[in-house]
Amino acid sequence: MSQESGTVLAAVPPAAVAGVPGPAPRPGRRSRRGLGPYGLLLPAIALLVVAEGYPLVRQVIMSFQEFGRAQQFGAPPEWVGLDNYRALFTDAQMWAVVARSLAFCVVTVALTMLIGTAFALLMLRVGRTPRVLLQVSMLLCWAMPVIAAMTAWQWLFDTRYGLVNWSLNTLGVGDFTRHNWLIEPLSFLLVATVIVVWMSVPFVAFTAYAALTQVPEDALEAGQIDGANAWQRWRFIIYPSIRPALTIVLMLQIVWDLRVFAQIHYLQGVGGVPSETHLLGTYIYTLGVGQSEYGMASAFALFVLVLTLVLTGHYVRSLLRAEAP
Numbered sequence: 001m002s003q004e005s006g007t008v009l010a011a012v013p014p015a016a017v018a019g020v021p022g023p024a025p026r027p028g029r030r031s032r033r034g035l036g037p038y039g040l041l042l043p044a045i046a047l048l049v050v051a052e053g054y055p056l057v058r059q060v061i062m063s064f065q066e067f068g069r070a071q072q073f074g075a076p077p078e079w080v081g082l083d084n085y086r087a088l089f090t091d092a093q094m095w096a097v098v099a100r101s102l103a104f105c106v107v108t109v110a111l112t113m114l115i116g117t118a119f120a121l122l123m124l125r126v127g128r129t130p131r132v133l134l135q136v137s138m139l140l141c142w143a144m145p146v147i148a149a150m151t152a153w154q155w156l157f158d159t160r161y162g163l164v165n166w167s168l169n170t171l172g173v174g175d176f177t178r179h180n181w182l183i184e185p186l187s188f189l190l191v192a193t194v195i196v197v198w199m200s201v202p203f204v205a206f207t208a209y210a211a212l213t214q215v216p217e218d219a220l221e222a223g224q225i226d227g228a229n230a231w232q233r234w235r236f237i238i239y240p241s242i243r244p245a246l247t248i249v250l251m252l253q254i255v256w257d258l259r260v261f262a263q264i265h266y267l268q269g270v271g272g273v274p275s276e277t278h279l280l281g282t283y284i285y286t287l288g289v290g291q292s293e294y295g296m297a298s299a300f301a302l303f304v305l306v307l308t309l310v311l312t313g314h315y316v317r318s319l320l321r322a323e324a325p
């Protein structure tokens with residue numbers, strides 16, 4: 001026998017040479033290994049159950065009760081069954097708020113996604129210095145506290161000293177002297193749309209830019225060699241690569257813009273008409289804190305939760321299908 005064959009046989013276990021199967025794996029080793037990741041998730045799941053489960057259960061119970069100002073001072077709540085839901089679903093103002101919120105959400109989400117993706121493509125095309133300046137500017141907009149940002153926007157749209165009115169008058173667009181942008185519901189929602197989009201675009205832009213940097217360069221070069229124009233490269237190469245990231249961002253934007261509160265509440269406080277400009281978040285706040293109808297507010301909050309799940313269910317299913325082996 002040669003030296004090479006002896007070396008090979010020495011490297012093979014004796015049981016394998018004799019045709020005897022190797023030692024069987026210990027029972028339970030694979031199952032323990034498979035349960036390991038779930039064990040690591042248990043603390044986070046327990047924290048979520050404690051932090052979110054109790055308020056949700058409490059809210060469900062309150063939605064079937066008459067819970068007002070008297071109950072806050074110790075009076076026992078009265079069980080009213082479906083009366084809160086019946087009162088809500090027969091209230092024309094509630095459906096007006098839902099329709100207004102859905103329209104506002106559609107407009108703001110569409111503008112945010114389009115502008116954010118356009119900024120991401122721009123950052124991919126420009127040089128290093130303009131890209132850094134653009135990223136720093138968007139980061140400052142994104143990191144600015146809501147109250148500070150809303151104060152700045154209030155001064156921009158101020159009736160007497162606002163830069164927006166002055167600019168429109170200077171450009172000759174029309175007479176905007178002492179024009180109040182918040183008194184009319186349509187212009188109020190226009191201002192709110194501008195502010196919400198301005199505060200949301202950086203998140204979409206940074207996420208889309210990070211996804212764009214992962215698009216394979218060889219695929220883009222191959223498409224360009226094959227004669228694909230810019231639109232075809234976007235449609236067949238770039239968009240399929242960044243679609244998972246955009247889907248997650250789109251789902252988050254729908255959730256955030258559907259329940260927007262701080263911007264609308266602030267604008268209502270400085271000149272808006274609440275009854276004509278309520279969205280879902282401010283309407284729940286008014287029912288609960290303003291009118292002390294916590295049972296009604298809880299019922300409406302659960303309705304908003306179901307509405308959010310319905311609107312985002314398609315995107316969740318698409319993400320699950322993409323992650324399926």
